[in-house]
Amino acid sequence: xxxxxxxxxxxxxxxxxxxxxxxxxxxxxxxxxxxxxxxxxxxxxxxxxxxxxxxxxxxxxxxxxxxxxxxxxxxxxxxxxxxxxxxxxxxxxxxxxxxxxxxxxxxxxxxxxxxxxxxxxxxxxxxxxxxxxxxxxxxxxxxxxxxxxxxxxxxxxxxxxxxxxxxxxxxxxxxxxxxxxxxxxxxxxxxxxxxxxxxxxxxxxxxxxxxxxxxxxxxxxxxxxxxxxxxxxxxxxxxxxxxxxxxxx
Ligand SMILES: C[S@@+](CC[C@H](N)C(=O)[O-])C[C@H]1O[C@@H](n2cnc3c(N)ncnc32)[C@H](O)[C@@H]1O
Numbered sequence: 604x605x606x607x608x609x610x611x612x613x614x615x616x617x618x619x620x621x622x623x624x625x626x627x628x629x630x631x632x633x634x635x636x637x638x639x640x641x642x643x644x645x646x647x648x649x650x651x652x653x654x655x656x657x658x659x660x661x662x663x664x665x666x667x668x669x670x671x672x673x674x675x676x677x678x679x680x681x682x683x684x685x686x687x688x689x690x691x692x693x694x695x696x697x698x699x700x701x702x703x704x705x706x707x708x709x710x711x712x713x714x715x716x717x718x719x720x721x722x723x724x725x726x727x728x729x730x731x732x733x734x735x736x737x738x739x740x741x742x743x744x745x746x747x748x749x750x751x752x753x754x755x756x757x758x759x760x761x762x763x764x765x766x767x768x769x770x771x772x773x774x775x776x777x778x779x780x781x782x783x784x785x786x787x788x789x790x791x792x793x794x795x796x797x798x799x800x801x802x803x804x805x806x807x808x809x810x811x812x813x814x815x816x817x818x819x820x821x822x823x824x825x826x827x828x829x830x831x832x833x834x835x836x837x838x839x840x841x842x843x844x845x846x847x848x849x850x851x852x
Pocket of ligand 1: 779800804823
């Protein structure tokens with residue numbers, strides 16, 4: 604495990620400072636940048652006694668390995684990785700778990716966008732395979748706009764086995780695939796639920812697909828055969844939110 608990693612971007616750093624300020628080792632701000640959005644973050648950092656260092660754009664670009672840092676870069680202790688036993692704890696304490704399974708998403712922008720959607724939809728946790736998947740990199744955190752610091756991401760060794768395990772705990776798993784006969788508007792998404800999304804190129808792997816209780820599709824009216832995985836995730840999650848809210852009203 605790395606001793607430290609880099610994160611950047613206003614939302615991501617603000618969320619980090621709110622959730623886990625103890626992880627911050629160093630914080631650099633762009634020389635000359637001084638506005639309200641940055642002030643909020645500066646105040647938070649100062650409240651936790653974090654020393655602020657000013658640096659040139661070139662230094663920040665180099666540290667972030669990106670131009671997308673919005674004038675703020677931090678070096679942090681890596682977050683504790685969440686694994687199968689942490690998922691068990693979540694299931695024990697959550698009455699109607701609402702989970703997202705991402706079967707091997709490899710593009711950090713897609714994972715970041717899925718995290719952002721998951722946070723907005725009130726998902727309790729995301730399950731990803733340890734291998735064949737991008738992990739929470741600085742790009743993922745930046746794109747997730749703060750969601751990577753709040754939505755628990757469980758990295759599991761054997762995804763199909765974990766799916767069977769959560770099914771035994773009463774979680775119904777809906778896999779998503781464009782060719783499924785049933786569509787999201789006719790699926791029951793209330794109760795303990797996990798929605799499984801496939802990877803960018805190949806979709807759900809065979810074993811993941813077989814481990815699902817049922818497969819559902821998003822109806823496609825046009826000529827393209829599939830949606831981007833993060834867009835499809837947002838659509839499925841918010842249909843579930845709609846049904847779950849209707850059930851309690
Ligand atoms: C880019 S698609 C993968 C396309 C892949 N060629 C396939 O055949 O599944 C990535 C993921 O987004 C979701 N997705 C995209 N379009 C969908 C649709 N129309 N219905 C259901 N899920 C969809 C699925 O989870 C899919 O595995």
